[in-house]
Every structure is written in C-alpha cells, then in structure tokens.
Amino acid sequence: MIKIVVGGQIDKKEVAKMVEEHAGDKAEVVVKSDLDAAMSLKNNEADYYLGACNTGGGGALAMAIAMIGRKNTSTVSMPGNIMSDEKIAEEVQAGKRAFGFTAQHKDKVIPVIIREILKKEE
Numbered sequence: 001m002i003k004i005v006v007g008g009q010i011d012k013k014e015v016a017k018m019v020e021e022h023a024g025d026k027a028e029v030v031v032k033s034d035l036d037a038a039m040s041l042k043n044n045e046a047d048y049y050l051g052a053c054n055t056g057g058g059g060a061l062a063m064a065i066a067m068i069g070r071k072n073t074s075t076v077s078m079p080g081n082i083m084s085d086e087k088i089a090e091e092v093q094a095g096k097r098a099f100g101f102t103a104q105h106k107d108k109v110i111p112v113i114i115r116e117i118l119k120k121e122e
Helices: 012-026 034-042 062-068 085-093 103-121
Strands: 002-008 027-031 048-053 073-075 098-102
Touching (some): 002 012, 002 034, 002 103, 012 027, 027 103, 034 048, 034 062, 062 073, 062 098, 085 103, 098 103
Parallel strands (some): 048 098
C-alpha cells in the first residue's frame, strides 16, 4: 500500500481528506507536522508527501527539502502560477516524492498528483 503523509502550514485535514478521496483504498494517508512528515520520507516510512501553504514552496516544502533534498521535491503551484497537468505528471513520473502547492489550488493539483502516483505505483 502507498503511504502518503500530509504536512504543510495550512489546510492539512482538508488536503488529507482529498487525498483519501482520490486514492481510495490504495493509499494510507496520515497527517503529521512538517518535521515528522519529512522525517517519515527520509526514513522511508512514507512514500510521498503533500503540503499546502500560502506560497506553495516555503512552509509547504521547507522541511522536506531539508530532509530529502530539492531534487526530490516539486512546487506544483504558487500564487498566480499552477503547473499544467502534463508538467505535474512529469514531476511525479520523474521520481519526485514531495509536492507543495498553495491551499487555494488544492482542488486542481491533488487529483493530478494522486492519479499520477497511482499510475506510477501500479
């Protein structure tokens, strides 16, 4: 089963609920503090991390970047700038494990991220 941790500075419960809805029974979703979520990735206790904040990359991804390195993370949205579905898919398929986005874009990016994770993990 895929293990997904949810961190970030805002909307953790809403992000987790959306991830659960899109992943169904194919993923275990756990809400954690940013530090605990990032440590779960580093220690391979979790496969993926999703986090929301106001900027998409700061509070959402700071701990993940520190723990697993920038090359393993992706800011898929920032204020006024959302990656295309195709670009998000490329980031997942390229092996990125942590995804940050602005809370107001969660409805657009979470379905794409989860769809691509499920395809990758089949």
